[in-house]
Amino acid sequence: MRLIINSGGPHAIDEWRAQFRAFAPELEVVGWHEDTDPASIDYALVWAPDAGRLATFQNLKLIISAGAGVDHILADPALPRHLPIARMVTARTQTEMAEFVLTSALMITRNVKTIVHNQSRSHWETFDSLRVAADVRVGIMGLGHLGVASAQLLSRVGFPVSGWSRGASTLPGMPSYAGQEQFGDFLANTDLLVCLLPATDATRGILNRATLSQLPKGASLINAGRGSHMVTQDILDALDSGHLDQAVLDVFEQEPLPKDFPLWTHPRITITPHCAAIPDRKERARHTALLIAANERGEPLPNIYDAQRGY
Secondary structure, eight states: OEEEEESSOGGGHHHHHHHHHHHOTTOEEEETTSOOOGGGOOEEEESSOOTTTGGGOTTOOEEEESSSOOHHHHTOTTOOTTSOEEOOOOHHHHHHHHHHHHHHHHHHHTTHHHHHHHHHTTOOOOOSOOOOGGGOOEEEEOOSHHHHHHHHHHHHHTOOEEEEESSOOOOTTSOEEETGGGHHHHHHTOSEEEEOOOOOTTTTTOBSHHHHHTSOTTEEEEEOSOGGGBOHHHHHHHHHHTSEEEEEEOOOSSSSOOTTOGGGGOTTEEEOOSOSOOOOHHHHHHHHHHHHHHHHTTOOOSSBOOTTTTO
């Protein structure tokens, strides 16, 4: 069997081969930029593949995303739509995302952004009072594997947590809201909004003026879902008006974020470079080897993209 990899560039292929020798020694690994017979490719592990390239692999059985999202694959107009696409959702992915959300939530709760800014100008400012986790109601948009893992970790630390999803989902032991009819109630009871939704037509631009205005005044935002969820100017306006207190943003429509983009310099925004959850190559190779072995045995695969749901 042959696996072609487009992740990390040509310099990463030797490491990929070393990892797959440990987890699937029978698998022949070829690099995306190497000369190979398209008909010999059985599996593809990719991130943002060149448009039209996947369609040349006429014997391809499965496309595996190198990340949790698949929008970078779906952007290919020539994508063979009959092929299954597996999302890279591993136990480590869930841990990394949950820890990122927790870190961001604690930074916002303890006003670390202001403290760091004060240090940069050698300014000593004391606080009259401090918030703790129990004072901040966290609302998580998106109750997939990453949302549930984040909710559970936040709850263990002491944050009151609720969740919202577009369809019927439950968050064990925590309040759950579903659908547009319950969206307003969810937002009204949220001091810190966490967006972990997938990228779909229905979720595009959901972090807009109408959504943010339903949060309590002084609420904050963490977006580690997709850049397409944000209406940038609406977020800036909410921050400038004081309705939104802080925002931690990890994902953007254009990446890398242009140097002159206004989000960089806003005093109430913390920017992270799409690093909330990035499983290392060892973990991705292990997971990919398990997916290929299961597929060869004819077993159902986890986290397969569903075109009807959009994720």
